Amino acid sequence: MRFSRAYIPTTKESPKDALLPSHIYLSRAGFVAQVASGLYNFLPLGKRVLRKIENIINEEMAACGALEVDLSFVTPAELWQESGRIEKFGKELLRFRDRKDNLFVLGPTHEEMMVSIVRNRVTSYKQLPLNVYQVKTKFRDEARPRFGLMRAREFVMKDGYSFHASTEDLDREFDVMEAAYKQILERLGLTFRIVEADSGAIGGTGSKELMVLAQSGEDTLAVCDTCEYGANVEAARRAPRTIIPEAPQADFMRFKTPNVKSIDDLSAFFHVDPYYTLKAVVMRAVYTEGSEPVCFFIRGCDELQEVKARNSVGAIDLVDISEAELSEIGLVPGFIGPLDQDKIRFVMDNDTRNATSMICGANEADYHFVGVNLSVMNEAVFADLAAVAEGDGCPHCGGKFLHTKGIEVGHIFKLGTTYSAPLKAEFLDENGRSQPFIMGTYGMGVSRLVAAVIEQHHDEKGCIWTHATAPYMVNVMVSNIKEEAHLAYAESLYTELQSRGIETILDDRKERFGFKMSDAELIGFPFTVIVGKEMENGLVQIMIRKTCEIITVNADDVETKLEELIG
């Protein structure tokens, strides 16, 4: 491609609403342009990057026998009614009616459609397993799109679905997909972590997220500093504590603690580590029908992890509750405890089971119990409620957890029969018995990956594309096109590189050196060959974008040198 004939609208200034590096540079360098909230046009360079990622995905999917399909973007609403998701998805589903007044939705994901294409067609266990996928535009009418391509309403996603006759076979395929996803991200040149994730209301036994590590990531991960284990904090587990503070000595008794309400106050008042205090967090749990206040008890040194708390009571949401509401129930804020507690449903953190020497609220203003042995609560409901903190121990190796930020670019999980059962997608097993398909689902955010590459690979000058994602590998830049000999050399180099299968762009614009260099750095081609002053000595230079290092090479050896650099 000749730069002079390309459409690459670069700008010196960022769009006023761009905050993230990926958003700023992808806009400034002319890869994408915003159309409306959460909607983006892909310009020629952006489209090339998108296609490269798609190609890698397609190659890796083909390598493990997955079959590419392409399902209708517009899907009949009936399918969504059948699965029960039309309500659940709510306003994120963009609905509309056709001329005959039939209701349709724009596909935000394709479980229903995918089940419907195999339903009644795959009818025997002999046809299983089956793994089908597509790379497709999706639409989710997000309440708040943001961060450019990172959270758009219209986006490109690879979504795959596998169908099995047994859970063992699903487990096998799940591992195959995990390996394939890992391979894709490695080929793209990304640093990432595969972490355990919350499987949410969908349930299932396995749920893993692929996280590209970047400061701007929206998810917080707890990663082990020693082994491979990592988890989204929503799902992270930790090893039992090894360092236990010295226990306070006290017999069980009711103790007057005037106006001592917070954990800080309490531990100061008794001069004990917060580990020996019991924190009560009351929230209103919202269910599909109705809601109720629920109290969660955790150690004072811990924080409540809301997703875990929500899962522990099967709620769809937890919302804050006011002190007035607490008083109405008969609870005294600051003095709530589990002993003789019958005013509210409560759940206790696993780490409080059989805890001794505890201090907890006495359910009466200005009184706490001390010397509490929580083994008396063994009949209560226990669950993992506490948020994993930095420094907590890894459950696998005894290493320490660190927190880091990640961009979720993929999510794979085992669906089981969540969709096949309600949609009555069944096959006959060896015994002639009708069974719903056992399913797995594998998603990857393709357009989000474009942004993720830049979040992880940029500097103050612009984009730094990895070799696998670069729109062009080499930029042949003529610093002054009026120098006919320089231009002629560049033209021949441009032709030669292309014949060697290297994607090349020729910057033949009538612009000055500095202008073209800035563009080259902003756009982020891995290598820019500078054809200019050094030509008089039979030399050219290669600017390596990643380091901004400029090396001088003989004009006759540049192709070989580039091939060496590309590797």
Add this chain to the structure above:
RNA sequence: CGGGGCGUAGCUCAGUAUGGUUAGAGUACUUGGUUUGGGACCAAGGGGCCGGAGGUUCGAGUCCUCUCGCCCCGACCA
């Protein structure tokens, strides 16, 4: 959906508290000239429904009401 902010040239923004000639700058664009290794310089140009509708006023980019759009924080995001 709750809270906040912003809509003026392709882009980034002044101008709006206190209404008053023909609405500005930088950048980008066109033409001519000079330049040519880090976003050059000189000169001459084109480009605006001041987001939209209604109102107040002799007069509205500026004041009032309504509306649409975009952004930020939160909620939400199987």
